[in-house]
Amino acid sequence: MTSGHVHSYETLGALDGPGLRLVIFLQGCPLRCCYCHNPDTWETAAGQPTSVADISQRIRRFMPYFGRRGGVTLSGGEPLLQAAFCLEILRECQRLGVHSAIDTGGGVWNDVCRQATDLADIVILDIKAANAELWQAVTGRDAFSTLLQLIADFRASQRPVWVRQVVAKGLNDSPEAMRDLAALVAGLNIERMELLPYHEMGRSKWDKLGLDYAANHLQPPTPDLLADLQKVLAALRGC
Numbered sequence: 001m002t003s004g005h006v007h008s009y010e011t012l013g014a015l016d017g018p019g020l021r022l023v024i025f026l027q028g029c030p031l032r033c034c035y036c037h038n039p040d041t042w043e044t045a046a047g048q049p050t051s052v053a054d055i056s057q058r059i060r061r062f063m064p065y066f067g068r069r070g071g072v073t074l075s076g077g078e079p080l081l082q083a084a085f086c087l088e089i090l091r092e093c094q095r096l097g098v099h100s101a102i103d104t105g106g107g108v109w110n111d112v113c114r115q116a117t118d119l120a121d122i123v124i125l126d127i128k129a130a131n132a133e134l135w136q137a138v139t140g141r142d143a144f145s146t147l148l149q150l151i152a153d154f155r156a157s158q159r160p161v162w163v164r165q166v167v168a169k170g171l172n173d174s175p176e177a178m179r180d181l182a183a184l185v186a187g188l189n190i191e192r193m194e195l196l197p198y199h200e201m202g203r204s205k206w207d208k209l210g211l212d213y214a215a216n217h218l219q220p221p222t223p224d225l226l227a228d229l230q231k232v233l234a235a236l237r238g239c
């Protein structure tokens with residue numbers, strides 16, 4: 001059985017997919033988001049080497065708590081960086097009859113990633129920015145075309161997705177940014193769409209790792225601003 005590197009677990013999380021979930025944070029990420037709240041997941045070779053059998057045992061321990069809607073979410077880091085490992089965990093979820101989700105930033109995409117996302121019940125797509133220039137500014141990587149390919153495939157397959165975007169003042173707190181986002185995700189089979197407020201809770205981890213926090217230029221949006229942007233986005237999407 002395949003094994004991989006796990007950063008950590010969150011038991012009975014309620015934010016990353018429907019119901020109560022076992023969230024498995026996988027190690028490694030190809031992006032370097034300026035506001036990342038998990039920079040300790042970046043290094044691919046770190047984390048705890050873990051077998052699918054170990055994870056299966058953990059899933060089975062928490063199955064009684066999942067209820068009708070809950071299940072397992074693979075997050076990170078970027079879980080699809082370990083796509084073969086994801087695929088095996090998702091097969092195990094399917095075998096156990098457990099609902100599964102993958103939370104991806106869309107920074108990596110290939111045939112194995114496609115197989116893994118095909119198998120997940122829900123994909124949570126965290127869109128860092130909705131145009132190439134801003135995406136590179138947020139992620140530190142010139143790979144917007146990878147996200148575009150992923151979106152094109154999801155549009156063709158009509159697989160269910162939850163779409164998320166972090167909103168920060170000084171980054172994407174404008175109607176224009178909402179217009180770009182609505183255009184980017186048009187035609188996807190979106191079950192849920194969320195704008196999440198930027199927060200600074202990751203700053204202490206950057207400090208601990210000896211890294212200079214890269215989002216000093218950003219500020220959290222006020223609740224009113226976020227609500228206004230949500231209305232703009234809903235109107236643009238015709239909701």
Ligand code: SF4
Pocket residue numbers: 029030031032033035036037038039041076077078105
């Ligand atoms: S994709 Fe997630 S884990 Fe990776 S750098 Fe961005 S915020 Fe951090």
